[in-house]
Structure formats: C-alpha cells, structure tokens
Amino acid sequence: MSLIVEKLRIRGPEGVLVQGASFALAPGEPLVLLGETGSGKSLLAQAVMGTLPPGLRAEGRILLDGRDLLPLPPRERRALWGRRIAMLPQEPWAALDPTMRAEAQVAEVDRLVHRHGAAEARRRAAARLAHLGLQGAGRRYPFQLSGGMNQRVALAATEAAGAALLIADEPTKGLDAALRDTAGALLRAEAEAGRMLLVITHDVALARLLGGQAMVMLSGAVVEAGALPGLLEAPQHDYTRRLVAAEPSRWQDWPRRPPGRAIVEGNGLHKRLGGRELFGGLDMSIGEGEVVAVAGPSGCGKTTLGNLLLGLARPDRGQVRRGAWVAPLGLQKLYQDPVAAFTPHQTLGQGIAELRRRHGLAEDRAAGLLPRLRLQPALLGRRPSEVSGGELQRFGLLRALLLDPALLFADEATSRLDPLTQQEVMALLRECVEERGTALLLVTHETALAEKAAGRVLRLGT
CATH class of the missing domain: 3.40.50.300 (P-loop containing nucleotide triphosphate hydrolases)
Structure with a gap:
C-alpha cells in the first residue's frame, strides 16, 4: 500500500x-x-x-x-x-x-x-x-x-x-x-x-x-x-x-481590571441534560470589561451555562437577569460549530451585507475588520462550505463584532484556529475588552488559555 x-x-x-x-x-x-x-x-x-x-x-x-x-x-x-x-x-x-x-x-x-x-x-x-x-x-x-x-x-x-x-x-x-x-x-x-x-x-x-x-x-x-x-x-x-x-502556555497574562456595571446575572441556576445534572445552585455575574472563562471537559455543561446567561435556553430552576441598560442586541454568541451558524447557500459577503442593511451599519466597518482578522476580501464571494473552519470562525467573530456587543459569549472560539491565528484573534478580543468595555465570556477546554486571559475561571465537571 x-x-x-x-x-x-x-x-x-x-x-x-x-x-x-x-x-x-x-x-x-x-x-x-x-x-x-x-x-x-x-x-x-x-x-x-x-x-x-x-x-x-x-x-x-x-x-x-x-x-x-x-x-x-x-x-x-x-x-x-x-x-x-x-x-x-x-x-x-x-x-x-x-x-x-x-x-x-x-x-x-x-x-x-x-x-x-x-x-x-x-x-x-x-x-x-x-x-x-x-x-x-x-x-x-x-x-x-x-x-x-x-x-x-x-x-x-x-x-x-x-x-x-x-x-x-x-x-x-x-x-x-x-x-x-x-x-x-x-x-x-x-x-x-x-x-x-x-x-x-x-x-x-x-x-x-x-x-x-x-x-x-x-x-x-x-x-x-x-x-x-x-x-x-x-x-x-x-x-x-x-x-x-x-502556544497559549507561552502567552503573557492579560491585565486584570475591576468589572463595571453588571451586564448579566444568574442566581441559583440548576440545569439537567440527558438525565444528569450539569450544575446546581450556581450563582454568576459578568460586568463591563470583565473576562470570565468557563473551563472543563467536553460535555460538562459549559455551553449550556453560556446559553442560559444569553437567554438562549432556560434553567430548570433559578433566574437570569440582564442589565436594563443593555441594548436588545447587546448579547452576542460566537458559536462552537460555525457551519451551523451560517446560511449554507448564501455567500459570506451576501450575509455580511444583509446584516449591515438590517441594522443600518456603515459599509466600511466590515472592511476595516477583515485585515485585522486575517480574512482576504476574495473569501466574501465564497459560501460557508468553501472556506476552512478557521476562516469561517473568524467570519463569525466579524459578524458578532459588527453589532458592538456589551457581552460576547465566545464558545470554544479558538478551537478551530492555529496557534498564531488564535493568538491574533484573542488579541483582537482583548482590544474589544480594553477599548470598548466589552465583557467576554470564554468557554474553553484549554486550561492555559483560560488562565492567561481571564480574571476569573469557573470550572465545571470537576
């Protein structure tokens, strides 16, 4: 052979x-x-x-x-x-x-x-x-x-x-x-x-x-x-x-700053899935400019917790409250599986243009982010299936950042990226935290990344 x-x-x-x-x-x-x-x-x-x-x-x-x-x-x-x-x-x-x-x-x-x-x-x-x-x-x-x-x-x-x-x-x-x-x-x-x-x-x-x-x-x-x-x-x-x-283990620690106003709070959260309890009696809040990481093995409930805080799922018991000042589109998610988050028959450029029209965004906002995310303009003419998983994940980040969120839930946002691109994307997220006061909820399986980037690390499934 x-x-x-x-x-x-x-x-x-x-x-x-x-x-x-x-x-x-x-x-x-x-x-x-x-x-x-x-x-x-x-x-x-x-x-x-x-x-x-x-x-x-x-x-x-x-x-x-x-x-x-x-x-x-x-x-x-x-x-x-x-x-x-x-x-x-x-x-x-x-x-x-x-x-x-x-x-x-x-x-x-x-x-x-x-x-x-x-x-x-x-x-x-x-x-x-x-x-x-x-x-x-x-x-x-x-x-x-x-x-x-x-x-x-x-x-x-x-x-x-x-x-x-x-x-x-x-x-x-x-x-x-x-x-x-x-x-x-x-x-x-x-x-x-x-x-x-x-x-x-x-x-x-x-x-x-x-x-x-x-x-x-x-x-x-x-x-x-x-x-x-x-x-x-x-x-x-x-x-x-x-x-x-x-590799993340070689990064310098991100600066830690005290959080601003609470963007979202969860109190006494309980959730079961597939016949087992993921977590119970969990309290959690995220404030402006704060970086919080949720770490743990695959299937321990990291994504589920993020979805509860964003209102994409409901807890079995407990409450989630959003700050009254947070805009309707102020909570955004960067999905773990980018293929499932894009329309398969629409080019990436068409999707971005539709997002701009729907929310009245300036045309040059996307153009300015493309080079910072190392995305070639030629990729805008392709469908999601015609680019790599890492490129599609960066388009997902581009789409979320265009809406200037108060909180970005990054669900394994760098798991599809090589170490260099991961480092660059995380640097861009750090800029959003420092310049815009965006709060960042990181779900990650990578311990070194969580410890380097987050001010707080919540560990599930341990």
Whole structure:
C-alpha cells in the first residue's frame, strides 16, 4: 500500500492555492500537515479524497497503490470512499446524520462496509464510543451532544471503516487535553496497525503525540519538512518557530481590571441534560470589561451555562437577569460549530451585507475588520462550505463584532484556529475588552488559555 503525491497544485478563481506539494505516505508512519487556517492543508486532503469545492481544480499526480486518482471520473472516486479511503472531516456536522442516534451512525459502518450483523455492529459501536469516553451517549442525537462529543462520534465512525488510507482533518479541535491524548493515541494505533495515516492539524501538541513525519504549510506552500518531534524541538523556518512560540502556555497574562456595571446575572441556576445534572445552585455575574472563562471537559455543561446567561435556553430552576441598560442586541454568541451558524447557500459577503442593511451599519466597518482578522476580501464571494473552519470562525467573530456587543459569549472560539491565528484573534478580543468595555465570556477546554486571559475561571465537571 502506498500514497504518492507528486507536484500537486490546486487552482481557483483567485489563482494558485496550493503550490506543487509532493510527499509519499506508507503504512505505519503518520504524516502530519501543520499550518495556519487557510494555508492549504485541508485543500490538499480534499484533492486526495476527490472532494474539492466547485471552481477549484487539482493538477499533478495522486497515486494510490500506483493508480492515478486525478483522471478518474467522480463515480469511481466515490467508490473508494469508506473502503480504500476514509476521511474524518473538519466539521462533525458535515459527517453526522442529524436524524440518527450516535451509536446507530457508528454501527452503520460495520453493517454496510464490513457486513457484520446488527447485534455485532451495535456491540462494536458501543465499545468504540466507550473507548472515547462516550458511555451513555449512544442513544442521543447529534444536536443533544456538545461539539467535542460530536467530534468523537465522527472519529469513531471513521475509525470503524478500517480503510487503508485514513485522512483526519483537525481531529482534536474542541477536545480537552485528556480526550486529545486519547484521540491521538487511537490515530497512532491506526498507523501502527498498518494503515496509512494523513493528519491535518494546527494542534502542535497532537503533532508531538503522533510522531512520524511532518510538513509545515504556509500560503499554499510547504516551507519545512522533517521527522517529529525533532522538527518542533529545533525548527528551521521562522514561521515554524513562531507557530511553536504562539502556544497559549507561552502567552503573557492579560491585565486584570475591576468589572463595571453588571451586564448579566444568574442566581441559583440548576440545569439537567440527558438525565444528569450539569450544575446546581450556581450563582454568576459578568460586568463591563470583565473576562470570565468557563473551563472543563467536553460535555460538562459549559455551553449550556453560556446559553442560559444569553437567554438562549432556560434553567430548570433559578433566574437570569440582564442589565436594563443593555441594548436588545447587546448579547452576542460566537458559536462552537460555525457551519451551523451560517446560511449554507448564501455567500459570506451576501450575509455580511444583509446584516449591515438590517441594522443600518456603515459599509466600511466590515472592511476595516477583515485585515485585522486575517480574512482576504476574495473569501466574501465564497459560501460557508468553501472556506476552512478557521476562516469561517473568524467570519463569525466579524459578524458578532459588527453589532458592538456589551457581552460576547465566545464558545470554544479558538478551537478551530492555529496557534498564531488564535493568538491574533484573542488579541483582537482583548482590544474589544480594553477599548470598548466589552465583557467576554470564554468557554474553553484549554486550561492555559483560560488562565492567561481571564480574571476569573469557573470550572465545571470537576
């Protein structure tokens, strides 16, 4: 078994997006693609899979066991999916059926691909979910699970395929450190079992865990390649050095200031979900210019608490009060799964223009934020499915900031961003706190980020 990519170039309406990438992949040794969002990592994987967005085309050669995939018609490419090539996509919403329970979706792979009986397929699915810390989640639908839990369900289904080539696109986004290590160990075991493993990630810690070979990409080009962990311990390219240095554990602490007027207060909050109590008797308030982080493992109720404070859900008991001075649109949310927050058939530019018209916003406000969020104007002509998850998350932040919120609930706002972009986005949020007095409620699984940015850290599920 082998995958050989030779001088792969990907073109789009705006020019060359991936510039002549070449690599060879063999069983037993992972290949990790590292780089910032929009660097071309996911496009390279999509070219291998045969799922490039409309308007993009690949040139060069992609040889799977000596057979060039690029000239094959779409029907023959699709026949390889799940049997020869399996892909864990960047967004779990793109991989899961919203009308099927989690266990059934994993069991379906064993039934249809491996022809196991229904009872055996269910047994295998339950074991895979339990291995990823999802005991009891098999009976729930995707909308009843957190983003990190959905990511693990998608990982279990992809792993069940047992394809010779496994492509994992950002497999640990939204996972806490313990679950990231579990997912990384599972992926590494797939390689050790004799599969070819291609992992796209901005998670430097995951790259260290996986080992094998790595390629660092920037602006569609491979700028550095080598064996792990050596490449990260002694990087040669300036970009790789900056990528490693931008991990949250290396940041300076944000300044702490006393909060202003209370924007939102919750008293005696109780909430149960899926038959278990997430929290009970919880008191919490957030004031102007305050940064509060809610930390804890996936599924512990972090997002639920934020939704209660914003009025997007109701507590079982207790009260939530908003300051009388807060404008109707003064509470805004940056969603954990940006795909679910955008209209799929509308271009990003159309969505921004509609928001401006609806709320009477000046045209130049969005234009001024684009470069600060490292978003190219050409992306405005694309639909949500035609940009990376990190780029879409930054558009979500752009949309929220245009409304000048008193409180921004950032739900895992940086889990889809590489360390450099994460650092820059957090710096922009810090400016909003310092210049506008915006309050920031951070939901995060990353302990270092919470401790560096927040004046208060509320820990759930501990």
